[in-house]
Every structure is written in C-alpha cells, then in structure tokens.
Amino acid sequence: MLNALVVASYGRHFLARDDRGTIWQVYGKGKRRDVAVGDEIVILPSGDMQAWVEDIQPRKNLVYRSDALKSKMFAANLDGVLLMLAISPPYSPELLGRTLTACKHAEVPLTILFNKVDILEGDSETLEAVEQELLEITLGEVPTHYISVTERPAETETLLRPLLEKKRTLILGQSGMGKSTLINLLIPGALAATNEISMALNAGKHTTTHTQMHFGEEGLELIDSPGFQAFGLHHLSESDLLNAFTDIRDEGNKCRFANCQHKREPDCAVKNGLEDGTLSPARYALYQMLKAELQEASQSY
Numbered sequence: 179m180l181n182a183l184v185v186a187s188y189g190r191h192f193l194a195r196d197d198r199g200t201i202w203q204v205y206g207k208g209k210r211r212d213v214a215v216g217d218e219i220v221i222l223p224s225g226d227m228q229a230w231v232e233d234i235q236p237r238k239n240l241v242y243r244s245d246a247l248k249s250k251m252f253a254a255n256l257d258g259v260l261l262m263l264a265i266s267p268p269y270s271p272e273l274l275g276r277t278l279t280a281c282k283h284a285e286v287p288l289t290i291l292f293n294k295v296d297i298l299e300g301d302s303e304t305l306e307a308v309e310q311e312l313l314e315i316t317l318g319e320v321p322t323h324y325i326s327v328t329e330r331p332a333e334t335e336t337l338l339r340p341l342l343e344k345k346r347t348l349i350l351g352q353s354g355m356g357k358s359t360l361i362n363l364l365i366p367g368a369l370a371a372t373n374e375i376s377m378a379l380n381a382g383k384h385t386t387t388h389t390q391m392h393f394g395e396e397g398l399e400l401i402d403s404p405g406f407q408a409f410g411l412h413h414l415s416e417s418d419l420l421n422a423f424t425d426i427r428d429e430g431n432k433c434r435f436a437n438c439q440h441k442r443e444p445d446c447a448v449k450n451g452l453e454d455g456t457l458s459p460a461r462y463a464l465y466q467m468l469k470a471e472l473q474e475a476s477q478s479y
C-alpha cells in the first residue's frame with residue numbers, strides 16, 4: 179500500500195503520484211471510483227504501473243457540479259479557485275453566478291481573472307459595462323483582475339505569482355477563456371510534462387479534455403480543467419443556497435411572512451430591497467433561478 183496524490187482525472191481512470199514521485203495509473207471500484215484531482219489516496223499496486231484505489235482520505239474541500247443525472251468533481255483540497263472570463267468567446271454571467279455559489283458553498287476562495295483585455299483596447303464603454311456587471315454579481319466581494327495573458331504576459335505574471343505561490347489552485351472557465359495559456363505562462367513546460375505522461379501511458383495526444391494538476395516553482399500548483407458549459411448545483415439544499423446568498427437571506431429575515439418566497443407577498447423586504455437598490459437584481463434573478471431548479475429536482479425524486 180502506498181500514499182499518493184491524484185494529479186489527473188480521465189473520468190474512468192486517474193493518475194496518482196506517490197511519495198517517491200512515481201506516477202501510477204489508478205482505477206477505483208464502487209465508491210472508490212469517486213476520486214478527484216487533489217485527493218490524497220491509498221493505492222494498492224497491481225503491477226505494470228497500475229494500481230487500485232484502496233481508500234480516499236477525508237477532504238478539506240471539494241468543488242463539483244451536479245445535474246439530475248450525474249455529478250462531476252472538479253478538484254479537492256484546494257487553496258483557491260481562479261475563474262477565467264473574457265469577452266471573446268463571451269463569458270456567461272449565469273455561469274459566473276453558479277461558480278460563485280459553488281465556491282461559497284465549498285468554502286473555497288474565488289478570484290476572477292477577466293482575460294483578453296487587449297481585445298477591448300479603445301472600447302472603454304464595454305469594459306465599464308463588464309466591470310459593472312461583475313460588481314453587481316459578486317457584490318465586490320470577489321477579487322477581480324483585468325489581464326491579458328498573451329499581450330501582457332510579464333504584467334500578468336508579476337500580478338499572479340505572489341497570489342498563487344505555495345498554493346493549490348483550480349482554474350475554471352468556459353472553453354477558450356485562456357486557462358491553458360495561463361498555465362503555460364506560469365509553468366513553462368507544463369504541456370511537455372503532460373505529453374510525457376500521456377505518452378508513457380500510451381494514452382495518445384494530450385488535449386484539455388481531462389483535469390490535470392501542474393507543478394511549478396515556489397510550490398505553485400495549478401489545476402487545468404476542460405471548459406464547462408453547464409454548472410448544475412443539485413447538490414445544494416435550499417438552505418445551502420440561502421447561505422450562499424447572505425444578502426438575500428439577511429434581507430429576507432425582515433419579511434412579514436417567515437416562509438416568504440419574495441415574489442408577490444406583501445411587506446417583502448427582499449422586494450423592497452430590490453426597489454430601493456440595496457439588493458442586486460442580477461443576484462436576485464440568479465437566486466430565484468437556482469431555487470426553482472432545486473425545487474424541481476426534489477419533486478422529481
């Protein structure tokens with residue numbers, strides 16, 4: 179038996195690195211198949227660099243998404259999540275809201291990187307609209323940086339290195355936002371290392387269709403993930419959801435009815451808060467959408 183760290187997930191199998199740096203191709207049975215990148219596991223070698231998952235150690239945290247049919251674990255035991263956005267391809271405010279909610283629920287600090295600002299050079303109107311929208315969704319509680327990985331790499335590196343050193347960070351975002359480009363900037367050779375691993379296992383050419391941890395200098399650990407198009411939150415209960423929206427929760431405590439749905443009830447503090455501008459309409463819309471989803475899901479069981 180060996181202790182190992184899960185460094186890549188291909189869905190059905192995983193790569194795990196033992197204490198001596200040896201990479202094993204790992205498989206799990208039953209519950210032991212629910213392994214995430216960042217998990218500390220115990221493995222039982224079965225020969226030819228292959229091993230079975232014997233045990234998964236308790237997690238500090240886990241970021242995952244889930245819809246009615248299945249859940250997808252992004253990564254575990256994280257120090258932070260970086261969400262990458264851009265104007266092209268266009269970011270989805272809804273996916274931002276969902277990521278924000280998932281990170282809050284998992285108690286993992288989120289940072290937003292709005293990438294490709296070079297595209298918006300000379301278009302301050304659009305940039306201001308983006309800044310405004312991000313502020314409205316995050317309430318200004320999420321550190322947000324405006325960067326250009328390809329056009330201002332040195333600046334990007336100077337900004338991010340101190341924020342990311344000695345930390346394990348999951349990089350999330352829709353496809354094409356620049357996640358892998360950022361990883362290659364901060365960890366030169368990350369791709370080469372990936373190719374090496376793939377070739378050693380005869381798994382063919384590397385693409386960002388799997389989740390993979392990359393190791394850089396100064397304890398930098400960056401987890402690349404495939405771009406997502408959906409972010410289901412079926413694993414949250416209604417009270418989990420409310421705890422991720424403390425602005426609405428706190429205002430809602432002042433409603434006349436304890437079970438106020440904040441829709442058409444009289445003396446609804448949430449509705450009043452929306453009218454006088456203390457609450458954000460974007461967050462209210464997101465909250466109601468997520469709540470309706472959870473109610474629908476619980477009815478179909």
Ligand SMILES: Nc1nc2c(ncn2[C@@H]2O[C@H](COP(=O)(O)OP(=O)(O)OP(=O)(O)O)[C@@H](O)[C@H]2O)c(=O)[nH]1
Pocket residue numbers: 293294295296297325326327328329351352353354355356357358359360386403404405406
């Ligand atoms: N203009 C501009 N293009 C960029 C910038 N950063 C990345 N790109 C380009 O955006 C494209 C997508 O970058 P990737 O790093 O592959 O995106 P990704 O988020 O890893 O995408 P998936 O792996 O599909 O999830 C590439 O052509 C990059 O060169 C930037 O700062 N400005």
Ligand SMILES: [Mg+2]
Pocket residue numbers: 357358359386402403404405
């Ligand atoms: Mg990628």
Ligand SMILES: [Zn+2]
Pocket residue numbers: 430433434438439440441443445446447448449
């Ligand atoms: Zn109300």
